[in-house]
Amino acid sequence: MVDNSAFGLALVGCGMFGRQHANAAAAVPTANLISVVDLDQGRASALARLTGAAVATLETVLADDEIEAVILATPTDTHVTLAQAAIAAGKHVLVEKPVALEVAAFDSLMQASAEAGVVLAAGQSLRFEPTVHALWSSVRGGVLGQPVLFNWVSNSSRPWPTGWRSWQADPTRSGGMPFHLAIHGLDLAIWLMDEPPARVYAQGQDIAARGTGVHDYSHIAVRFESGANALIEYHAGLPGRSSRHQEFRLYGTGGQAGWRLPDDGLLLDADGGRPFTSEAEVSLRRQLAHFIALCRGDEPPLVTPEQVRQALACAAAANQALATGRAVELHEMLEGA
């Protein structure tokens, strides 16, 4: 029996993605966004006015029995500490991607959540994107045979909002391109291939944030245990205010599938206003509904902890490859769960 009663939520982090999570919560019937938290009171108040939620502090949220789960949409370097606090308070946690910057930190969070009997879920939201989900259904349905190569390309403009104040441009905070952006493509590849990654190679260019180790452009080549491959390309520095080019191709032993924006969709927003349009909101909405069902034991996790670990290990290996120019074997990073 599916529980359709309201599920009390708090949102920590009211930046760009926090607002998208709040929009998603407003559209999910089972979700009840009770509180919003941000270090910036003005930002929290603005979102509270829009959503009807109350402005709160982390302490009051964690002490509030009405709140069953916390959505963390804060800068990546704060995820582990905040998630630990939420788990310790007995709250379920949906953590925006990437959950952590190290596999070991993710492992300790998983252990803590298991001991506390709460759900820790990773916001690897592209899995909920309708076209991507259709691709996955085709692969699982056997239409394309055994997947052999997955190519994911996501190129966009406006990479560094807030300029040098951007936490994304600080690799100690964001983990750089592999953790911050490419984690999405890595997650999709791992999900579609449904087997452990074995080797990672990456190349990149740090054009704007020169010398920081944060790459405007990078690509990551992943070889899986069966020999299947993924090629993940991210370029955050397309010219223009809202240029966007996204595509995937999947080659399988029984066929191939592909999709490309702007040709095959309407995501490109020509006035530069909102480069992430409805698809992101649809994904976050579906993700939140799934998360609530997960917390209530109504659905198994679509994103398994082992797959989250594998994506994090690939991102860490990609950073190592970017630094050394060498391919990295993954077995050591994936041991020790």
Add this chain to the structure above:
Amino acid sequence: MANSLGLLLISCVRHQGTYAPLFDARDDVEIVAVADEPDIPGWMHAVNVEFAERYGVPYVRDVGDALARPDVDIVCICSEPTRHARLAVQAAEAGKHICVDKPMATTVADADRVVAAVEQAGVTLTYIHRLYSPSIQRLREAIDDGAIGLPFALHLSWVSAGGLTSGSVEDFQLVVDTSLSGGGELMNFLGYHVDTARYLTGLEVETAYTSAGNYFFEPHREHCVEDFGLVCLTLEHDVSATIIAGRSPTQTHVTGGDYGLRVHGSQGTLMSDETRPFLTLFAGPDERRSQPVNPVVQAMLEPVITEFLACVESGDQPLRTVYDGRSQIATLEAVYRSMASGQVERV
């Protein structure tokens, strides 16, 4: 036809069916003979005889004898790839100008012998390439125009769909038996990508990383050669190129394959797709067929032949020379080393 050039077709086992008609269609070329080495398998002789009959010329079962004919000025070599270099050296030593199918050679050692022979004889050599494809030419024009600043990363897809029955492979042994082919589908196709990356950037390839395998085809599996894979190159100035290459079995592909290019530069990005625009035909109750609007093969190959003949007359260098052929195979050798080691290899 006093001024026409006499063309000797040296071996017709691979792709001659595409190239010979392009020569034959010209007023300034006359096919004068077909030749091949005497000790090749009977089926190769049979193919050569067929071509000789088609063009009404003699079939000479000795390449040296044919090259000694006074009416031979130029040769078009379409043997299996592992004999390309030997036949090219022989033609150069006889003072003939050479158009050879790709790859020009299957080892760097062989390529060096061709370079030496061509330099020594002072003849013109070009090999079959795709750089006259309208999309590549336009990308190059845009780069030369400064439209995207300095290119820093490229992506090149070149995947032939339709399997081994698509009509482009005369006999699949020619692409899987390494004694004939010199390698698998990367040996067959990757030269196109390498050429394109070098041509668009003006930079040499420095390292190669490869993950490939035999995913699709039984003949490739039996011969332990790759049919498909992923290659990451670095060129000078840390410019990178990612490549998806090979042959896919998909029979119902919209446009017969994936031929896409992307060039990221400091001031912008260029993208092209050789198969677009394409015409979609709803031709029956269950059938949807598509075809590229532009006849790409004609548009690419005719200029190669035209330019080769002009260079023979003028002594100018063609767009692709013996040195480019050597660069291609040097990169391919690094690609194959990387496939074996799983690590980045220097060219």
